[in-house]
Amino acid sequence: MSVQPAHNAASDVQNPQEGHRLADMPVHDPFVLADSSSDTYYLYSGAAPRLNGVDRHGVLVYKSKDLEEWEGPYVVFAIPDDSWADPQHGAWAPEVHAYNGRYYLFVTLHNEGRPLEGDPVQGYAKHWRGTATAVSDSPEGPFELLNLESPVVPSEQMTLDGTLYLDEEGRPWMVYCHEWVQTLDGTIEAVRLSDDLSSAVGEPILLLSGSAAPWLRSATASESEQSVPSVSDEPPVYVTDGCQLYRTSDGSLNMLWSSYEDGSYVQTIARSASGKLEGPWEQLDPLVKEDSGHGMFFRTFDGEWRLILHRPFKMPESRGYLYPIKDLGDRFGLAE
Template sequence: MNVYNDACDVLNPRTGLRLDEIPAHDPFIFTDKTTQTYYLYTGGSPELHGMERYGVLAYKSNNLKEWEGPFVVFEVPDDVWANPQHGAWAPEVHLYKGRYHLFVTLHNNDKALQGEGHGGFPLQWRGTVIAVADSLLGPFEMTKRDTPIVSEQLMTLDGSLYIDEEGSPWMVYCHEWVQTADGTVEAIRLKEDLSDRSSSAPIHLFNGSSAPWDNGDLLSDGATSAYVTDGCQLYRTSNNRLIMLWSTYNKGSYVQTIARSTTGTLEGPWEQLEPLVHDDSGHGMLFQTFEGEWRLILHSPFSMPQSRSKLYEMTDTGESFIVKTTASRYMETF
C-alpha cells in the first residue's frame, strides 16, 4: 500500500507524471538515444511503494516533462548477504560491453561490525553491489552475492562506475562517515567483467574535510559533527578535465558540490570547487539530453517522503560545469 500518493504505487504504473509528483532519492537518469527514452532510477521501499522488499524503481519519459511508472527493475533477493528489508540506496545504471549494469547500495543491519560508530551510530554491513540485465527495465541479477564489492568490514556506499584512460573499469565510492568521522571518497579497480573487485588495493582520493567551506555540521541538534561524503560521480568536460560531483553538509544543510582532478587522472590530486546548489539539495548526477545539452538532476529536500527530483540546465565551460538555469526557471520552460 502506498502511504502518501498514488504516483509511486508499483502495482499501478501511471502515465503523465511530473517530477514533482514522483518521490525520489538519489535520482539517476540514463539517456537511451536508440529509443529516444530517458530512464529515471530511484530506490523503492515497502513502506512507500507497496513493495514486498526493498529494490530499485524506474520511470521513463521521452521529454523529461511527463513520466511513466514506476516499474520494479530490481528487488533484493533472499539468498544474498543483504537483508531485503533493510534498504536499497543510490541506484545508477551504466551500459558496459553490451549489457546494463546496476550499481546499488544494500544493507544488513543484523551483521554487526566491531567497534562503535561515530556519534553512537551502529556499525554494520553496508556496501554497493553490481547487478546485470539485458534491458534498462531489468530484471537485474546480482553478480556477487556473498559480500559487497568493497570489503564487508568497511561501511561504504554510493558506488559509481568509472572507465580510466586505458579502458580499465573502476568503482568510485564513499567510505561512510559513521565509521570514519571524516568520510572519504575512494576507488577500487574492478575485474574486466565487473563481476567483482580486482586484487588491487583501494586508492584514497580525498576526505570530506577537504572542502574548505564545510564546517562538519551534520545533525540539526548540533550534537554530532562529521564530514559526510555522498554521491560521487565522474565526468569529462569538453577540455578533457576530470570532474567529480559529490555531496556533503554545510551548516546542517545538504549541498551539491564539485571537485576537479588537477592531473586529469583518477588518482588526482583533487581540488574542491565552489558548490553548485545549496538549499538542502544534493546527490546529483549529470546527463546529456538527446540534443547533447548538459543537465543536472538532484533531490531536494534530503528527507523522504518529501524529497523530489529537480533539474538544472548546466554549462560545460571546458574547465568545469556550472549551473546555467535554476530548477524553478527550467521547469517553468516546460
Template sequence: MPLHDPFIVPDAETETYYLFTSNIPSLSGTVGRGTMAYKSKDLKNWDMPKAVFVVPENEYGEEGAWAPEVHEYKGKYYLFTTVHNSSQSFKEAPDVPYSTYPRGTIVAVSESLDGPFEMRDKTGPLPPKEFMTLDGTLFIDEKEEPWLVYAHEWIQRIDGTMEAIKLSEDLSQTIGDPIHLFKASDAPWLNGSLTPSTDPLRYVTDGPQLFRTKKGRLLMLWSSYENDVYVQTLARSKSGNLQGPWEQLDPLVKHDSGHGMLFETFEGELMMVLHRPFKNAKGKLYSMRDTGDRVKIVRERTDLDFESNPTH
C-alpha cells in the same frame, strides 16, 4: 515523484529517458527492496514506475537498495546499488563513537534497461566487506579499465572519504586495494561550517559521479552538509586522472539539495538531476554548461518540475 538519489539514462535507440531510484512498492506494485524505473519521452511526463531489480534474500542486504545507478558497459547494463544490515555490528574501533555495521554497493546485470537485473555476487558488496561504504559509481579510466568509486562512511571514518577500487573486466570482483581520493574536510566551505560542539560531527561524503569535460578535465559531483543542510558540490582532478590530486570547487546548489548526476539530452543539452529537500525529496532538473574547466548552472528547469521558486 517522490525519490532520492535520482539517476537518468537516456536510451538513444528508443529516445526514452529512464530515471532509476529506490523501489517504492506502493508505486511500482512490486514488493521488496530494489530499484524501480520511471520512463519519459520529454523529461516532463513520466509513466508509472516499474521494478527492474529486487535484492535477493541474503543475510547481507536486508535493508537499503539506495542510490541505484545504471551504466552501459561492453554491451550490457550494470546496476549499482547500496544495501546494508544494521542487525550485524562491526567490532567497534575505540575512537569511533557510532554504531557501525555492513554496508556497501552491490552490482547486478541485465541485457536491457527494463531489466530484470540479476545480482552478480550474492555474498556481499564490491568494496571491502569490513568497510562501511555507500553510493558506488562506475568510472572507466583512460586505459579503458573499470573502477568503482564510492564514499567511505563518516560513521566509520569520522571524516568521510572518497575512495576507488579497480574492478575485473566483467565488473564482478575487485582487484587490489582501494585508493584514497580525498576526504570531506578538504572542502574549505564544509570545514568552516563545523565546530567542536557540532553533534553529531558530520564530515559527510555522498553521491560521487565522474564527468569528463569537453577539454578533458575530470570532475566529480558529490554531496555533503554545510551547517547541517545538504549541499551539491564539485571537485576537480588537478592531474586529469582518477588518482588526483583533487581540488574542491564551490558548491553548485545549496538549500538542502544533493546527490546529483549529469546527463545529456537527445538534443545535446547537458543537464543535472538531483533531489530536494533531503526529507520527502522530489527530483529537480537543471540546464548546465560545460565550460571546459568545470560545469556551471544555466538555469533551474522549473518548467519540467512545476516548482514556482527556483533555488540555486
C-alpha cells in the same frame, strides 16, 4: 560467481501510470540513463515497501521521451532472499550504466543483522553496508546480482554510493564513499573492478576527504569546531556521498559529490588537477544548496548537459529537480 535470478516484485507496484511530473514523483538519489538505443530517458530511484507498495526493498524506474512526462514506476530489481543483504534494510543510490553490450546496476545494500566491530558513532551502529552490482540485457531489468556473498568492496568497510568510471585505457573502476559512520571524516575512494564488474581488484586509493571542502569551514564559528552535521559533545564528522565523475570539453575531470553545511544538504563539485582519477582533487564552489544534493549529470538527446538532484533530503517529501548545465572548459557550472 554465477548470476542468480532476482525476486520479481514488479506485480507489487500498484498502478503504474503515464503523465507523471517530477514534482509528483517521490524519488531519492535520482539517476537518469539517456538510452540512445531506444531514445528513452530512464530515471532510477530506490523502491521501499512503505512508499511503493513492494514487499521488499529494491530499485524502480520511470521512463520518459521528453523529460517532462514520465511513465511508471516499475520495479527493475528486488533484493533476493539468498543474498548477503537483508531485503528489508534498504536499497540506496541506484544507477545503471551501459557497458560491453549489457546494462549494469550499482546499488547500495545493507544488512543490519551483520554487525562490524567498533562503538556506535552518534547513535549509528556499524554493520554490513556496501555497493553491489547486478546485470540485465535491458535498462528495464530485471537485474540479477553478480555476487550473492558480499558487496564489491570488502564487507568490513562501510561503503556506499558506488559509481562506474572508465579510465583512459578503458579499464573499469568503482568510485565510492567510505561511510563517515566508520571513519568520522568520510572519504571518496576508488578501486579497480574485474572486467565483469562483479568484484574489486587490488587495493583502493584515496581521492578526497570530506573535510577538504573549504566551504565547510564557513559553516561554523571556528575551523577547529567545524562539524557536519553539528552535534554537541560529539566528535566532528564530515559526510561524503553521491560521487559521480565527468569530463569537460577540454578533458578536465570533474567530480560531483554531496555533504552538509549547517545540517543542510549541499551539491558540490571538485576537479582533478592532473586530469586523472588519482588527482590531486581541488574543491570548487558548491553548485546548489537549499538542502539539495546527490546529483548526477547526463546529456540530453539534443546534446545538452543536465543536472538532476533531489530536494529536500528526507523522504517522502524528496523530489527530483532538473538544472541546465554549462561546460565551461575546465569545469561544469549552472547555466544562467
